[in-house]
Amino acid sequence: MAHMCLFMAPGSCSTAANIILEEVEEVFEVAVINIPAGENRRPEYLAINPNGTIPSLRLKDGSVLTDLISIAEWLGRNCRRGRYWPADPVLQDRARNIMRHVVGNVHGQGFSRIFVPEAYSYDPEEAAQTMSEGRRIAGKMLSEAALMLDPEGYALGAFSVADPILFYVEFWADMTDVPLPPRLLDHYRLMLGRDAVYRVLREEGYDPGKLGKAA
Template identity: 35%
Template sequence: MKLYYSPGACSVAIHVILEEIGRPFELQLVALKDQAQNTPEFRAINPKGKVPVLVRDNGAVLTELTAIAFYLGSTFSEAGLWPADVEAQADTLSFVDYIAGTVHPQGFTRQFRASRFTPNPADEAKVIEQGKALAAEYLETIDKTWKGDTWVMPQGYSIADAALFFVEYWAVKRVGMPVPPRIEAHLKAMLGRPAVQRALAASGMAA
């Protein structure tokens, strides 16, 4: 398998899952800061122009964080990252999709790429503030609806934890915003996992 990633991007969630699974994989850097996602070479692999991208062992390309996380968790079930019960599977997918489809773009992309949300540069500061407020709201919602104990889901550590990790890491390490108690404890627990430490080190990210 090969993971196309960019340091500090949401692809770190998939990197963590791959490290947890323990199967051989390659890393292929796509430097978003250098607009590498827009090169013809990368667009030939993923016309959407974004990471993560997973090239499977059979050569097939898979995109979108939720789909890749589901594929890895369910395919390599021995790693214990994907529940066997269909009710728990639905809850896990719902959580991962909330992170990837709402918390990430509305709470954090607004802060990091404000120009995408307004044609007027003068309004970008307002977009950033809106992103901060939304991120805080979303993390509070996660804290209040927490179903697990140390980990997000009652069945234990799963792909949901890897998904939450990248946004809580952004909140604390990149933005410097306060986070709710469960989120703070979860980030600390994630940073203590060897798989997370390996993923961060490979990307040059601070633990």
């Protein structure tokens, strides 16, 4: 049977899916999609994921998951006997709320404005203003995220798939000098200490030793 295949771009939100696949110890293939070159809008990729977004995860049976949160939850539930997806419905609810807040608000409202200001205005002169608005929103949404976590350690106490989801926006904050609230800086550093995170960052072209320094 074929291995799973992750369609990804280094340093993008697919880093979270890459980390989860490593954490659950799945053997998987990687297909790099070059977003600046428009590969995500080519017919070959749209046939895999009609949204043209990454990540996508092709499962062993050939079916494809096209949404980061679905990918995280599916891997958490179905790999390593579900050890990284909580059994308690209240914790599942918290995990989904954290993941939705990260993807929809921290990323979708904040970092998207920083990384793709042109998606918000056709006027190039407005780009700087859009990016600065993105930094403000990302900071506010990160502060809200901090309140959703357990007081210390991983987001839900024990490690779960919600943690790599939180990690990718903490990583982006580090890369763009958006200050992290203390609770998230602690979480980010905890994640940087995990072997799977170290391996994925190296594979994606980053030096983990240089990360997590900002106070």
